[in-house]
Amino acid sequence: MLEFDGVGFGYSGKSWTFRGASFRVPAGTATAVLGPNGSGKTTLVRCAAGLLEPVEGSVNRDGAAGYVPQARGSAFAYRALDMVLMGRARQIRVFRSPGQADRAAALEAMERVGIAGLRDRLFPTLSGGEQQLVLIARAIATGCPLLVLDEPATGLDLKNQVGVLTLLRGLIAGGMTVLLSTHHPDHALYLADQAVLMCGSAPKTGSAEELLTARELSALYGVPVSTLAYADGGDRQRAIVVHYDRR
Incomplete structure (x- = not known):
């Protein structure tokens, strides 16, 4: 479970990025x-993951969060398993190496x-999609029941x-709690129960159906x-359509 209660954040010397964020993400x-x-999506999800401390309000979670940043490659050639x-x-x-249980x-x-x-491929040699999956696996390996993702589909092809x-x-169907930022409303429509x-x-904030x-x-x-x-196997679905200016 994740809960925002009147959360506000602003970087030092600047105006508020956002204020009054209140919502709950049930398990x-x-x-x-x-x-x-520039609207503050990344700032909000970093607050959710515990990487930033709110200036006002509180963020409550059941334990720590597994955080998935945007895949940007790596300056170091670590293996995917590492x-x-x-x-x-x-x-x-501290001062210990990963043990058998960690490797498992x-x-x-x-x-x-x-x-x-x-597992033995070097991270910089992987495609963008493969790198994103490695970062998601890293978050899952934490054992945290909450997954926080910052634009997980950025730079990926359709497949x-x-x-x-x-x-x-x-x-999510297996019980994971998920908060994600996205530039794709159709992805939110596919995944989300609620929207911010x-x-x-x-x-x-409110239900995805309403917002x-x-x-x-x-x-x-x-x-x-x-x-x-539209109908998909008998179930009614909705798709997002953007109207482009063709002048």
Whole structure:
């Protein structure tokens, strides 16, 4: 479980990035954070992960969070397995090396994500999608029930986007609690039970069904957006459609 209670954050000497963020992410559900560039999405998810301390309000979680940053490569040529082992840092005592249990947890996380075959590959040689999956496996290896992801589909092609989204949906179905920021409203529509819209200084929160609408998304991004209803195997679904100016 994750709960924001009146959270506000502003960098020193600057105006507030956001204020009054209040929402709850129950166990086994997903909440998506959406908004334009510079609206504070990354700042909010870093507060959720415990990497930033709110200036006001409080963030409450059931234990620590597994954090997944945007994949940006690495200056060091670590093996994929070693990258995942870094997620076991909380369980390893100071001046100790990873033990058999840590290695088993890392390998299990890689199996769960479907990248066990990459264990000996060097991280910088992997594709963007493979790197993202390694970072997700590292977060899973922490053993934390809460996963916080910062734009997990950034820079990925359609196939890798589908792979990451399918993985996350499976983790949520298995009881994982997820908070993610995204530039893709359709991804939020696919995954999220709730949404947080970074609109101005005060985030708007509510159910995904209520907030991921043509009206709300058009106002959020300042471009015309529609939602399209369709049937998928007998189930009614919605898709996001952006109206491009073709003049």
